Amino acid sequence: MPVIDVQTDTAALTLTITAEFAAPVERVWDVYANPRQLEKVWGPPEYPATFVDHDFTPGGRATYYMTSPEGEKFGGWWQFETIDPTSSFTFTDGFADADLLPAEDMPVSRNRYEFTATATGTRAVYAAIFADAESLQKVLDMGVIEGSTAAINQIDALLAA
Template sequence: MTVISTARDAENLTLTFVAEFDAPPERVWQVWEDPRQLELWWGPPTWPATFDAHDLTPGGSSAYYMTGPNGEKAHGWWRTVAIDPPRRLEFDDGFSDENAVPDDGMPVTRTEVTLEPTSDGTRMTSVSRFASIEQLEQLVQMGMQEGMLQALGQIDAILADGAVAS
């Protein structure tokens, strides 16, 4: 599995995942940049994602939904805060309705992704920040930690297939 560590930090209100890949940062960046590749891993295997919009520029927005095993849909959105390809991506991530209108009753996380070259490929660190311990615990209870572990575990296969961003 690609994930080498996870850490839930209640004091700093963060959930961190560190993964390593046998590909250079430029290639790993493509699994974030290309919506068709992003769809192959963003949701866990039983909740695959579909991106209806994906504007990975500062201030840009993305709209997606994940489809559950019984056909149910969970909608979400991103707002890109900062981008420095192929090294860094920062975005807000939240829940929405089917029209991509944010659900103000649900938590919004700020996620920062960094890609660092290693002697064997890339180390990707993803840190999600929460507004409160209650929001952190709510999303963990909803399966965020386990879902991200499963989702990140799908990236190796995408990198191995040699696909490139279009």
């Protein structure tokens, strides 16, 4: 499984997931740059994602929804801040309503995804910072660790295809 470490730091308001992939950095980067590939791995397997928008540029925005096994849709959005091709990108991540507009009553996090070449492939570090302890705890209670781990662990199959 790609996920090798998960750390939460309630004092620093962070959640950090580290994964390793047996593929070059450029190939792992492509998963995030291409919305059709990202759809195959964003969210747990039983909640497939559909990206409606994916403007992977500084200042660009992505909107998506995940569909539950019962057909219920859960929206989300990203606002990209920086893009350093094949090495990192930063973005704000939040929940969205049925119209894919930010859900004001839900947590928002600032994220940095970093990709580094290793002797056997790529190390990815997914770091999220929350505004307050309540927001971090809310996503933890919602199962973000389990859901994110399941999602990231799907990437190997996509990379091998």
